[in-house]
Amino acid sequence: MVTLNIDGQDITVDRSYTLLDAVREMGITIPTLCHHPDLSLFGGCRLCLVEGSGMRRPAASCVTPVQEGMVVQSSTPYLERLRKTNVELLLSDHPNDCMLCERAGNCKLQELAYYYGLREHRFEGDRRIYSRKDNNPFLQREMEKCVMCGQCVRICDEIQGVGAIDFAYKGLWTKVTPPFERDLDCEFCGQCVGVCPTGALTGRIWAGKGRQKFREVDTVCSYCGCGCILTLAVKKNQIARIYSRKDTINEGMLCAKGRFAYEFVNSPERLTRPLIRTAPKKDWQLNDSGRYAQVKPERSSTNSSGVFREVSWEEALDHIAFRIKEIKDVHGADAIGGLASARCTNEENYLFQKFMRAAVGTNNVDHCARY
Amino acid sequence: MDKKDIVIKVCSGTGSLSAGGKDVLEAFRSLAASTGTQAEFRDRCTAHQVGCRGFCSRDVLVDVIINGEKITYELIKPDMVPRIFEEHILQGDPVDEWMAGEQHREFHAAQTKIVLSHCGEMDPESLDAYLASGGYEAAHQAFVRMTPGEIIEEIKRSALRGRGGAGFPTGLKWEFAGRMRSKEKYVVCNGNESDPGAFADRCIIEGDPHSVIEGMMICARAIGAERGYIYVRDSYALAVKRLGLALRQCREHGFLGSNVFDSGFDLDIRLYPAPGAFICGEATALMKSIEGKRAMPSPRMWRTAEKGLWGRPTVINNVETLANVPRILGRGAEWFAGVGTENSGGTKVFSLTGKVKNTGLVEIPMGVTLREVIYGIGGGMVEDRAFKGIQLGGPTGGCLSEAFLDSRVDYESLALAGTIMGSGGMVVLDETSCIVDTARFFLDITQAESCGKCTPCRLGLRRMFEILQRITNGHGRNGDIELLEDLGSHIRATSLCGFGMTAPNPVLTTIRYFRDEYAVHIKDRKCPALVCKNLLTYSCIQENCTGCGLCKKVCPSDAIRGTRKKSHKIDQDLCVKCGSCFDACKFDAVLRE
Ligand SMILES: Cc1cc2nc3c(=O)[nH]c(=O)nc-3n(C[C@H](O)[C@H](O)[C@H](O)COP(=O)(O)O)c2cc1C
Ligand code: SF4
Numbered sequence: 008m009v010t011l012n013i014d015g016q017d018i019t020v021d022r023s024y025t026l027l028d029a030v031r032e033m034g035i036t037i038p039t040l041c042h043h044p045d046l047s048l049f050g051g052c053r054l055c056l057v058e059g060s061g062m063r064r065p066a067a068s069c070v071t072p073v074q075e076g077m078v079v080q081s082s083t084p085y086l087e088r089l090r091k092t093n094v095e096l097l098l099s100d101h102p103n104d105c106m107l108c109e110r111a112g113n114c115k116l117q118e119l120a121y122y123y124g125l126r127e128h129r130f131e132g133d134r135r136i137y138s139r140k141d142n143n144p145f146l147q148r149e150m151e152k153c154v155m156c157g158q159c160v161r162i163c164d165e166i167q168g169v170g171a172i173d174f175a176y177k178g179l180w181t182k183v184t185p186p187f188e189r190d191l192d193c194e195f196c197g198q199c200v201g202v203c204p205t206g207a208l209t210g211r212i213w214a215g216k217g218r219q220k221f222r223e224v225d226t227v228c229s230y231c232g233c234g235c236i237l238t239l240a241v242k243k244n245q246i247a248r249i250y251s252r253k254d255t256i257n258e259g260m261l262c263a264k265g266r267f268a269y270e271f272v273n274s275p276e277r278l279t280r281p282l283i284r285t286a287p288k289k290d291w292q293l294n295d296s297g298r299y300a301q302v303k304p305e306r307s308s309t310n311s312s313g314v315f316r317e318v319s320w321e322e323a324l325d326h327i328a329f330r331i332k333e334i335k336d337v338h339g340a341d342a343i344g345g346l347a348s349a350r351c352t353n354e355e356n357y358l359f360q361k362f363m364r365a366a367v368g369t370n371n372v373d374h375c376a377r378y
Numbered sequence: 379m380d381k382k383d384i385v386i387k388v389c390s391g392t393g394s395l396s397a398g399g400k401d402v403l404e405a406f407r408s409l410a411a412s413t414g415t416q417a418e419f420r421d422r423c424t425a426h427q428v429g430c431r432g433f434c435s436r437d438v439l440v441d442v443i444i445n446g447e448k449i450t451y452e453l454i455k456p457d458m459v460p461r462i463f464e465e466h467i468l469q470g471d472p473v474d475e476w477m478a479g480e481q482h483r484e485f486h487a488a489q490t491k492i493v494l495s496h497c498g499e500m501d502p503e504s505l506d507a508y509l510a511s512g513g514y515e516a517a518h519q520a521f522v523r524m525t526p527g528e529i530i531e532e533i534k535r536s537a538l539r540g541r542g543g544a545g546f547p548t549g550l551k552w553e554f555a556g557r558m559r560s561k562e563k564y565v566v567c568n569g570n571e572s573d574p575g576a577f578a579d580r581c582i583i584e585g586d587p588h589s590v591i592e593g594m595m596i597c598a599r600a601i602g603a604e605r606g607y608i609y610v611r612d613s614y615a616l617a618v619k620r621l622g623l624a625l626r627q628c629r630e631h632g633f634l635g636s637n638v639f640d641s642g643f644d645l646d647i648r649l650y651p652a653p654g655a656f657i658c659g660e661a662t663a664l665m666k667s668i669e670g671k672r673a674m675p676s677p678r679m680w681r682t683a684e685k686g687l688w689g690r691p692t693v694i695n696n697v698e699t700l701a702n703v704p705r706i707l708g709r710g711a712e713w714f715a716g717v718g719t720e721n722s723g724g725t726k727v728f729s730l731t732g733k734v735k736n737t738g739l740v741e742i743p744m745g746v747t748l749r750e751v752i753y754g755i756g757g758g759m760v761e762d763r764a765f766k767g768i769q770l771g772g773p774t775g776g777c778l779s780e781a782f783l784d785s786r787v788d789y790e791s792l793a794l795a796g797t798i799m800g801s802g803g804m805v806v807l808d809e810t811s812c813i814v815d816t817a818r819f820f821l822d823i824t825q826a827e828s829c830g831k832c833t834p835c836r837l838g839l840r841r842m843f844e845i846l847q848r849i850t851n852g853h854g855r856n857g858d859i860e861l862l863e864d865l866g867s868h869i870r871a872t873s874l875c876g877f878g879m880t881a882p883n884p885v886l887t888t889i890r891y892f893r894d895e896y897a898v899h900i901k902d903r904k905c906p907a908l909v910c911k912n913l914l915t916y917s918c919i920q921e922n923c924t925g926c927g928l929c930k931k932v933c934p935s936d937a938i939r940g941t942r943k944k945s946h947k948i949d950q951d952l953c954v955k956c957g958s959c960f961d962a963c964k965f966d967a968v969l970r971e
C-alpha cells in the first residue's frame with residue numbers, strides 16, 4: 008500500500024494504482040477522453056493532467072503510478088487552462104454538427120465544451136474532411152468527429168481479438184481506419200461504437216430514431232444462452248438503440264446480434280401466434296425412393312405460402328402430440344428427431360432432450376450450436 | 379596496415395556514389411590492372427573504397443598514398459582519373475590543380491576524429507581491414523577477460539552520454555538493465571536517424587559498420603543480452619546493405635552466433651529495416667515498431683532498461699553512442715573522458731549545413747564553442763555575410779542568436795539556451811535567411827510528422843504552423859506572437875513524448891531571440907530578409923528607369939504600365955510578386971522591399 012496526498016487529503020491505495028485511480032477513488036472528478044479501465048493505458052488525450060511535487064511538468068494521471076509520499080493537485084488554474092486549451096484544440100478540428108449528431112446530449116466532447124464554456128475557440132485552420140464514406144452495413148463511421156482516443160482500436164484488438172482497425176497516417180491526418188481504407192468488414196460487434204466518446208462511431212439503424220429522453224428497459228438478450236443484459240433505449244414504444252451497462256454480467260460488452268439485430272422486435276412480419284400447415288409444401292414431393300425432395304424450381308408452383316392456418320397454442324400443441332404419436336406408432340420412435348435452439352436457455356434445452364429421450368423414446372436429439 | 383606502397387582510396391558514401399564515386403573507383407582499378415605490364419606493379423598498387431569523410435560538397439574525394447605520403451584530390455570525375463594515374467602514380471608528380479586545398483585542410487584541422495576515425499580510411503565492406511586496425515579486440519576482451527560489472531564501470535567512467543539526443547549517461551542505462559533478472563534481454567541500436575538533414579548515423583554505418591556491431595556486442599555482454607536488433611531506416615539502402623554484409627561476416631567468423639569467442643555466451647544480432655517516420659526514432663515507438671505494431675510512443679511508466687521490447691529489459695542506444703564503445707574499451711575510459719567536458723566525454727558528430735563555406739559532417743569534442751565550429755571548421759559565412767542565427771538539433775531543436783556564439787556545445791549549455799543536441803543538426807543562418815520563415819519551415823516538418831496520438835502535438839503543432847503561415851503570407855494579426863508563445867509552451871507542457879515536448883522549440887526560441895522580426899512581419903507587413911514572397915513589394919525607381927520596357931515583357935500578369943522611354947509603373951493590385959521584373963531589369967530600377 009502507498010500513501011499519498013491529493014488535493015490536501017491523504018489517501019492510501021494499492022501500489023498498482025495510477026494517480027487517476029486514486030483521484031477517482033476519492034470522488035474527485037477529472038476529465039478523460041481516452042481512458043478505459045478495461046483497456047491498456049494510452050495517455051493520449053492529455054486532459055487528466057495533474058501537478059505535483061517532484062514533477063518537472065504536468066503529468067497525465069492515467070499513466071502515472073502512485074508513489075509513496077506524493078503530493079498532487081488535481082485542479083489548479085494552470086491545469087484548468089491546459090485542459091481548456093486541449094479541448095479548444097479538439098474543437099478546432101471538429102465539425103459543427105451537434106444539431107444533427109446522434110450523440111448530442113451524450114457526447115463527452117460536447118460535455119467538455121459545455122463545462123469550459125467554449126462557444127468559440129482561438130484556433131482556426133484546416134479541419135479533416137473525408138469525402139469517402141464507409142459502406143459497411145452496421146456502423147456509421149464519421150471520422151471527422153474522431154478525437155483519436157484510441158478506445159475503438161484497443162477494444163477491437165484487446166477485448167474482441169479482431170484488430171480490424173488501427174491508426175493510419177500522421178499529423179492532422181491521422182485516422183482510425185480499416186486496412187487500406189477499405190470498408191469495414193469485421194464481426195460488426197459494435198464494441199467500438201460502445202466505447203466511442205463522440206459521434207464518430209454510431210449504429211446505422213440509430214439514425215433519426217431519437218437521441219435523448221429514452222425509456223430504458225433492461226432485459227436479457229434472447230439470441231444465445233450467455234444471458235447478456237441489454238438496455239433497450241425505447242422511444243414511442245420502439246427500440247431506438249441498444250446498449251449495455253458496465254455493472255452487468257457482460258460488463259457492458261455485446262456482440263453484433265445483441266447490439267444491432269433488434270429490428271425483428273417491431274417488425275410486422277414477426278410471428279406472434281403458432282401456425283399449422285394446411286397443405287404440403289408445394290415444391291416438396293415424395294419421390295420414388297420414398298423420400299421428400301425439392302422439385303426443380305421450374306416445375307414447382309410459384310406460391311408456397313398461404314398454406315398456413317393461425318391457431319391457438321392449445322391446438323398447436325395438440326397437433327404436435329398427435330403427429331408424434333402417429334409417427335411413432337407407424338415408424339417407430341427413431342423416425343423422429345429433435346433439434347433445439349441456441350436461443351433457448353440451458354434449462355429449456357435440458358428439458359427438451361429429456362422429453363425426446365423419455366417421452367418420445369429416441370436419442371435423435373441435437374442442437375443448432377453444434378454446427 | 380596495407381603492405382602495398384601505392385594505395386588509392388576512393389570515397390564511397392552515399393554522397394560520393396551519387397557524384398560518381400563508383401565510376402572513379404572502377405577507372406582506377408581498370409587502369410591499375412591494364413597498366414600492369416610489369417607484373418610487380420599490380421602487387422604494389424591497390425585501389426579500394428572507403429567510407430564518407432564528411433566533406434560531401436567536394437565529392438568525389440580521392441586519396442593517393444605513395445609510400446605513406448598522402449595527397450587528397452577533390453571533385454574528381456572518372457575522366458580525370460587517367461591524368462592522375464599517369465602523372466602522379468606512374469611518374470610521381472601530383473596534379474596540383476586538382477588537389478584539395480586550404481578549405482579541405484581547414485575543414486579537417488579543428489576536428490577530433492574518434493567515431494569517424496575509420497570513415498575515409500578503411501574499406502567498410504572488408505572485415506579484414508577492420509580486424510587489421512584492431513577491430514573486435516575490445517569485444518573479445520569484453521567477452522573473455524572482463525566481467526559485466528567491469529565493462530559498465532569503464533563506460534561510466536568514460537562519461538559517455540547518449541548521442542541520440544537526450545544525453546542519458548550510457549553506463550547508467552546499462553547498469554539498470556544489467557541489474558534486472560530476466561531470461562531474455564535485448565540490445566537495440568537506434569539507427570532511425572529521424573531528423574531530416576542529419577546524416578551522421580548514416581555515414582557511420584556506411585563507413586564503419588563493424589564498430590556499431592562491436593559496440594552492440596559489448597553492450598550485450600555487459601547487460602547479459604542474447605539478442606540484438608539494429609533498427610535502421612530502410613531508405614538508407616547502402617547502410618542496410620553494408621550492415622547486412624558486416625553481420626554475415628561476423629557470423630561466418632564466429633563473432634556472432636553461439637559461444638561467441640569461446641566464452642560460452644550466445645549472441646545474435648538482426649537487422650530490422652525501419653519504415654522511417656520521424657517518430658520511429660523515439661525509443662518506445664521504436665519498440666512498438668519492432669514488435670510489429672504502429673510506431674506510436676507509449677507513456678513512460680517504466681524505464682525501457684527495465685521493461686522494454688516485449689516487456690523485457692532492453693537497452694536502446696544510438697548508432698554513434700555504440701560506435702564509441704569499442705574505442706573506449708580499446709583506449710581507456712580516462713582518455714575518452716579527457717576529450718570532452720566534465721559531464722560529457724568524447725566527441726559529437728554534427729551535420730553542418732546552411733550558410734557556411736564548408737558544409738558536411740564534422741566531429742568535434744564536447745564543449746567546443748559554436749564560434750569555433752562556424753568560423754573554424756565551417757570556414758566562416760558564405761560571402762562573408764553577417765551571421766544571424768544557428769538552428770541546432772534538427773527540426774525539434776532551437777535557433778540561437780549571435781549572443782550564443784561563444785556558448786559551448788554540450789548538453790547543459792544547449793539546454794540552458796533553449797535548444798537541444800538532438801541528432802546533431804546545425805543549420806547556419808545569415809542575414810538572407812528569414813527567421814519567421816525558418817520557423818515555419820521546421821514546423822511544417824514537425825506538424826506532418828506528429829504521430830497523432832496526443833491532442834496538443836497533433837493539433838497544436840498544426841495550428842502553430844498555420845499561424846506562422848499566415849504571418850509569412852502577410853495576414854499576421856495582433857496577438858499572434860503571444861498566441862504562438864502560449865500554444866508553444868502548452869504543447870511543451872502537455873505532450874506525451876519527447877517529440878511534442880521539443881517540437882515547438884524553433885518557434886519559441888526564435889520568438890525569444892528575434893521577437894522584433896516577428897513584429898515587423900505582423901505590424902509592417904515586411905520581411906527584412908526579403909524571403910517571404912507575399913510580403914515583398916516591387917516598385918519602379920523613377921530615376922533609374924530608362925523605359926526600356928523589358929520588365930513589361932517578362933511580367934506574367936501585365937502589372938507594369940508605361941510607354942517606351944518613359945519611366946514605368948508597377949500596379950500593386952495586379953503584381954503577383956514573382957520577381958521577374960527585378961531579375962530582368964538591367965538598370966537596377968526595380969526596388970524590392
Ligand atoms: C521524436 C524523437 C525522435 C528520436 N529520434 C532518434 C533517432 O532518430 N535516433 C536516435 O538514436 N535517437 C532518437 N531519439 C532518442 C531515443 O528516444 C533514445 O533516447 C535514444 O535512441 C537512446 O540512445 P542513446 O542513449 O544512445 O542516445 C528520438 C527521440 C525522440 C523523442
Ligand atoms: S473513433 Fe471514437 S473511439 Fe475510435 S479513436 Fe475516434 S473517438 Fe476514439
Ligand code: SF4
Pocket residue numbers: 657674675827828829830831832833835836873874875876877878879
Ligand atoms: S507528442 Fe506527438 S509524437 Fe509524441 S505521442 Fe504525442 S502526438 Fe505522438
